[in-house]
């Protein structure tokens with residue numbers, strides 16, 4: 343396994359401020375998980391696990407919602423939009439279904455699985471599929487929308 347510690351780097355940027363900010367936020371949550379694993383989850387309480395998983399769930403659903411609204415406003419092809427939403431739904435469903443009681447019994451083992459799944463999602467979706475939507479978003483949305491999202 344290669345050494346990936348969720349450090350953000352400039353080449354990961356899409357050049358769309360709101361999406362870059364949100365992607366960075368997902369990295370921040372993942373680094374918190376990594377931090378717990380580095381400490382072998384010593385002194386981790388069930389409450390800490392609930393907080394981190396809920397934060398991830400909330401942020402992922404907010405981020406996907408924003409990104410999909412931007413894609414809709416930018417007039418993406420129906421099939422591309424459907425496919426992109428399907429990929430979001432796959433990860434969204436996964437984070438919603440994380441078994442917290444199971445994680446409380448084995449925080450180290452379960453957080454490792456979560457960390458690996460976030461990492462896989464970053465590489466397969468954020469750094470691959472999201473790159474393919476940049477051009478159309480930039481061509482069809484205003485500077486304001488690229489910076490703040492679709493506000494109305």
Ligand SMILES: [Fe+2]
Nearest residue numbers: 409430467472
């Ligand atoms: Fe996406």
